[in-house]
Amino acid sequence: MNIVVLVKYVPDATADRQFEDDFTVDRVNVDGLLSELDEYAVEQSLQIKEKRDGEEITVTALTVGPQAAEAAVRKALQMGADKGVHVVDDAIAGSDSIATSLVLAKAIEKLGPVDLVVGGLASTDAGMSVVPAMLAERLGLPQVTLASVVETQGDQIRIKRDGDVATEVIGGTLPLVLSVTDQSGEARYPSFKGIMAAKKKPLETWSLADLGVDAGQVGLGAAYTAVEETAARPPRTAGEIVTDEDGSGAKALAEFLASKKFI
Amino acid sequence: MAEVLVLIDHVAGQVKKPTYELLTLAAKLGEPSAVYIGGADGAAGAAEAVKGYGAEKVYVIDDAQIKGYLVAPKAEALAQLAGTASPAAILLPSSAENKEVAARLAIKLDSGLITDAVDLDESGVATQSVFAGNFTVKGKVTKGTPIITVKPNSAAPVEKAGAAAVTPFEVTISDAAKTAQIVASQPRKASGRPELTEAAIVVSGGRGTGGDFSAVEGLADALGAAVGASRAAVDSGWMPHTFQVGQTGKTVSPQLYVANGISGAIQHRAGMQTSKTIVAVNKDEEAPIFELVDFGVVGDLHTVLPAVTDAVKAAKG
Ligand SMILES: Cc1cc2nc3c(=O)[nH]c(=O)nc-3n(C[C@H](O)[C@H](O)[C@H](O)COP(=O)(O)OP(=O)(O)OC[C@H]3O[C@@H](n4cnc5c(N)ncnc54)[C@H](O)[C@@H]3O)c2cc1C
Ligand SMILES: Cc1cc2nc3c(=O)[nH]c(=O)nc-3n(C[C@H](O)[C@H](O)[C@H](O)COP(=O)(O)OP(=O)(O)OC[C@H]3O[C@@H](n4cnc5c(N)ncnc54)[C@H](O)[C@@H]3O)c2cc1C
Structure with missing residues (x-):
């Protein structure tokens, strides 16, 4: 069984994230890391492998991103993925979701028959939550997404998800695309042994040419959407802060709410 | 004027407020057509509701072949409708499911996608709030039929009478789209309080x-x-x-x-x-x-x- 886990390299959310002059995300001057939400995808991929002890299962971590994005694959290998693929090409810079999903789909096809593609709930930078569905469409596969519980048996998968209107159990037959939420269970930390072992694991670097993708199909120039303006939100001006003493805080708050016509 | 498709957000025909917000935004871009995907019994009520917010047409897609499956059949249905209606844009209320419907639809229609817009102007420029709300980004779809998912509370709904001409639309759903199935569903208990994303x-x-x-x-x-x-x-x-x-x-x-x-x-x-x-x-x-x-x-x-x-x-x- 072949599992491909999608790992995105993102700027650290706790750092000062910025845009470049061309409105693309500054991915160089801000420290990056494996998107925390993709750690859950790695974790579930590894758990599926562990639960199906005795089967031949390969977990491949795949990223599309700049040079530094290799760190996202490395982290997945340290956690326990078997091999890694990093698609990197200058032409990819500034790609939108349409182009990103195209490159990911071509890379998955090149990896050969895949049983399960596992992604996260959303990236922690753009956070569109669309790439897994786009991949399913491109690969002609079903999707079971936003799982908080995942169970597989043979070629069957069952997931639980907490939707807005209902809690659902969803069933599907492999091959398919799966995405998991941060409710699916804590992701493991790489162990010392894992970190050492990762150094010897295969990590391939592919270019667009390796995938047979024309450079004109991707990147900022080929995007289906154009950003016209980015603006930092004006910082909120500090409001009034009172310290409660014997009910004075509640009184002041009630007066504030009344002054704003909320009561 | 070209049509702008707005997917109705409803539960059993009970239309939710974000639908009216989207119809209001759609009127800036063209002629709003509401799209109802649901049971036949809820269609009339939904059509009546959107009539008050400027919907000129109401496409009714019977969900008999759609409900019970995830995302893919809805995307197929909307792609078929877009094929005949040639809309100027397609607007969907931003929800986890609708974003995935929009994602598949974008690939099918070879069109650009913008998610989680918080505003939309006459020229189709959408505003998004990104990076934990620290930045505002304005952008536009430049290829294909703009597909935009819009967050609740993005516009004040404007009441306006529309013709709301009910137009049944037949769809053919492929077997391939019916491969991920809802096995069990436990509806959430109503809290009696307003919906979190819609509340004032x-x-x-x-x-x-x-x-x-x-x-x-x-x-x-x-x-x-x-x-x-x-x-x-x-x-x-x-x-x-x-x-x-x-x-x-x-x-x-x-x-x-x-x-x-x-x-x-x-x-x-x-x-x-x-x-x-x-x-x-x-x-x-x-x-x-x-x-x-x-x-x-x-x-x-x-x-x-x-x-x-x-x-x-x-x-x-
Ligand atoms: C990838 C990722 C995604 C995340 N997503 C989310 C998310 O969607 N939403 C989210 O909320 N967090 C999210 N978090 C977690 C987030 O980082 C914080 O850990 C979390 O928001 C903390 O919750 P808290 O403020 O309730 O708790 P704490 O940070 O522990 O704060 C509790 C506060 O309560 C105050 N307090 C204690 N007792 C009283 C009292 N009696 N009266 C008044 N004040 C009192 C304390 O002074 C303190 O300020 C995410 C984290 C990661 C890494
Ligand atoms: C602020 C901002 C706004 C944007 N707005 C738009 C827009 O409106 N329309 C548009 O088409 N594009 C937009 N983009 C570009 C888009 O975010 C990127 O193309 C991105 O690669 C795809 O979307 P995502 O990061 O939101 O992924 P999501 O769909 O949120 O990601 C879900 C999962 O897919 C996987 N995944 C996603 N990207 C990768 C990757 N590169 N490598 C490996 N796995 C991956 C991960 O498992 C991830 O958890 C925007 C980018 C930014 C920074």
Whole structure:
């Protein structure tokens, strides 16, 4: 069984994230890391492998991103993925979701028959939550997404998800695309042994040419959407802060709410 | 004028408010056509509802072959409709499912996609709030049929009579689209409170509640507000995940957000920073949430909130 886990390299959310002059995300001057939400995808991929002890299962971590994005694959290998693929090409810079999903789909096809593609709930930078569905469409596969519980048996998968209107159990037959939420269970930390072992694991670097993708199909120039303006939100001006003493805080708050016509 | 398709957000034919917001935005771009995907029995009610918000047409797609499956059949249905209606744009209410429907649709129609717009102007420029609400981005779809998912509370719905001509639309759903199946479904119990993402007021609690949400719920009910929670409160099992506000929960943008016993981590801010007025009650004067507030009370939520609740009730008589 072949599992491909999608790992995105993102700027650290706790750092000062910025845009470049061309409105693309500054991915160089801000420290990056494996998107925390993709750690859950790695974790579930590894758990599926562990639960199906005795089967031949390969977990491949795949990223599309700049040079530094290799760190996202490395982290997945340290956690326990078997091999890694990093698609990197200058032409990819500034790609939108349409182009990103195209490159990911071509890379998955090149990896050969895949049983399960596992992604996260959303990236922690753009956070569109669309790439897994786009991949399913491109690969002609079903999707079971936003799982908080995942169970597989043979070629069957069952997931639980907490939707807005209902809690659902969803069933599907492999091959398919799966995405998991941060409710699916804590992701493991790489162990010392894992970190050492990762150094010897295969990590391939592919270019667009390796995938047979024309450079004109991707990147900022080929995007289906154009950003016209980015603006930092004006910082909120500090409001009034009172310290409660014997009910004075509640009184002041009630007066504030009344002054704003909320009561 | 070209049609603009708006997918109706409804439960059993009961149309939800974001639909009216989208119809209002759609009128800026062309002639709004509402699209109903659902049971035949709910169609008439839905058509009547959208008539009051300028829908000229109501496409009715019977969901007999669609319900019970995830995402893919809806995307097929909308792609077929787009094939005959040649719309100027397709607008969907931003929800987890609709974003995935939009994603598949974008690939099928070879069209650009913008998600989570918070505004849309006459020229099709959409505004998004990104990076935990710290940046505003304006962008436009430049290829194909613009597909845009729009967040609740993005426009004030404008009442306007439309023809609402009911137009049944037959779709053919492929077997391939029916491969991920809903095996069991447990509807969520109605809380009797407003929907978190649509509410004008949200009162939230965090780890500082210590697991006792009664003071938070009391104030919420007095104000007619929805109840929210931080991830710490959800992870502790005090509140269901559907109440979570933040990066991996709901993004809310109400008129008033009241954060109680919530420190104000970046991931929480991501879900509430664009609220119009922000109030916090926290016993730690150093809590980062105070950097955001219009009004803050340094104090114990378990004493402050009940007193405010009493004042609200007294004022409302
Ligand atoms: C602020 C901002 C706004 C944007 N707005 C738009 C827009 O409106 N329309 C548009 O088309 N594009 C937009 N983009 C570009 C888009 O975000 C990127 O193309 C991105 O690669 C795809 O979307 P995502 O990061 O939101 O992924 P999501 O759909 O949120 O990601 C879900 C999962 O897919 C997987 N995944 C996603 N990207 C990769 C990757 N590169 N490598 C490996 N796995 C991956 C991960 O498992 C991830 O958890 C925007 C980018 C930014 C920074
Ligand atoms: C990838 C990722 C995604 C995340 N997504 C989310 C998300 O969607 N939403 C979210 O909320 N968090 C999210 N988090 C978690 C976030 O980083 C914080 O851990 C979380 O928001 C903390 O919740 P809290 O403020 O309730 O708890 P704490 O940070 O522990 O704060 C509790 C506060 O309560 C105050 N307090 C204690 N007792 C009282 C009292 N009696 N009266 C008044 N005040 C009191 C304390 O002073 C403190 O400020 C995410 C984290 C990661 C890494």
